[in-house]
Amino acid sequence: MNLFSVTLIIAIGALSVCLVLTAIRFALGPTLPDRITAFDLFVANVIGIIAIYTELTGNADFIDVAIILSLFGFLGSISFAYYLMKTTR
Amino acid sequence: MLEKLDLLLVREIISSIFILTGVAFMLISTIGLLRFPDFYIRMSAITKGATLGVGLILMGLGIYFNQPSMLLKVLVIVSFTFITAPVAAHVIGRTAVQNKIPFWDRTNLKELEDYLQKEDLSEKESDIKVKKG
Numbered sequence: 001m002n003l004f005s006v007t008l009i010i011a012i013g014a015l016s017v018c019l020v021l022t023a024i025r026f027a028l029g030p031t032l033p034d035r036i037t038a039f040d041l042f043v044a045n046v047i048g049i050i051a052i053y054t055e056l057t058g059n060a061d062f063i064d065v066a067i068i069l070s071l072f073g074f075l076g077s078i079s080f081a082y083y084l085m086k087t088t089r
Numbered sequence: 090m091l092e093k094l095d096l097l098l099v100r101e102i103i104s105s106i107f108i109l110t111g112v113a114f115m116l117i118s119t120i121g122l123l124r125f126p127d128f129y130i131r132m133s134a135i136t137k138g139a140t141l142g143v144g145l146i147l148m149g150l151g152i153y154f155n156q157p158s159m160l161l162k163v164l165v166i167v168s169f170t171f172i173t174a175p176v177a178a179h180v181i182g183r184t185a186v187q188n189k190i191p192f193w194d195r196t197n198l199k200e201l202e203d204y205l206q207k208e209d210l211s212e213k214e215s216d217i218k219v220k221k222g
Contacts, residue, residue, distance in 0.1 A: 004101045011112045011146075018119040025122050025131075033185040037132050040177060041122060044139040047166070048115060048146045052108060055150050063150070063162050070166050074173040081180045088188050 008056045015052070018045050036080045043073030100153055107149030114142035127193035128185055136178040143170055 022045065026038040047066045054062040118138025125131045144167045151163035192198060 004105060007105045007109065011108050014112045014116055018115050021119045021123050031128065031185075031188075031190055033181055033188070033190060034128055034131065036181055037128075037135055037178075038122065040174075041119065041135050041139055044135075044143050044170075045115065045119075047143055047170075048111065051146050051150045055104070055108075055153050060154060060156070060159055063159065063166075066147075067162060067166055067169075070169055070173075074169075074177055077177045078180060081177070081184045085184045085187065 005056060008052050012049060012052050012056075015045055015049050019049075032084060033081075036077055036084075039080070040073065040077050043069060043076070047073075100155060104149040104153035107145050107152065111142040111145030111149065114138050114145065118142065127196065128190050129182060129196075130193065132178055132182060136174055140170055140174045143167075 019042070022038050022041050026035055026042075029035050029038060047069055050062055050066045050069070054060065054066075115138065118134050121134030121138065122131050125134060147163045147167050151160045154160075186201075
């Protein structure tokens with residue numbers, strides 16, 4: 001295990017701490033828009049974790065997952081906001 | 090001197106620097122999400138910090154792999170994230186203002202109130218126009 005993979009594992013660990021902190025905000029966020037933004041940050045964190053995992057294993061196929069995930073994260077937050085706009089009027 | 094240079098090592102070092110900078114941005118924006126007092130300030134922290142962090146991590150990935158196809162995919166993800174993150178933040182913030190999510194008490198709200206008054210007047214005028222038409 002060389003220094004490069006140790007650096008990547010440290011980066012994955014820091015992103016996992018990010019996921020835990022985002023989950024805390026998701027659990028105690030007072031309103032629904034707080035939870036929607038926390039979901040947005042979830043998706044960004046998972047895209048970062050997938051990118052670093054692609055670099056760690058050297059398998060170039062995993063980056064397609066990140067493309068699809070960035071698409072679906074945008075669709076998810078937009079549809080949640082649209083639902084919220086529709087239900088309160 | 091230049092013939093002995095290990096290009097793989099150089100790519101690994103540059104990629105590690107990019108990835109660690111991106112992870113630091115993500116961590117700072119996540120702490121901002123947890124600690125800021127107001128929904129709107131939290132959303133500002135996430136939209137700027139997490140977008141830049143994801144962009145830096147993916148740039149490090151593209152530099153490490155050193156292939157045109159991988160660089161193209163990375164540029165697709167980065168440009169898509171840079172286009173869609175402000176749009177999503179705008180939509181969610183507008184919905185929050187419509188739903189009357191409370192502001193922080195130290196926020197300066199004068200310009201927003203002026204804008205809302207102007208918006209209400211213009212909506213009434215447009216309603217009148219629709220009724221006349």
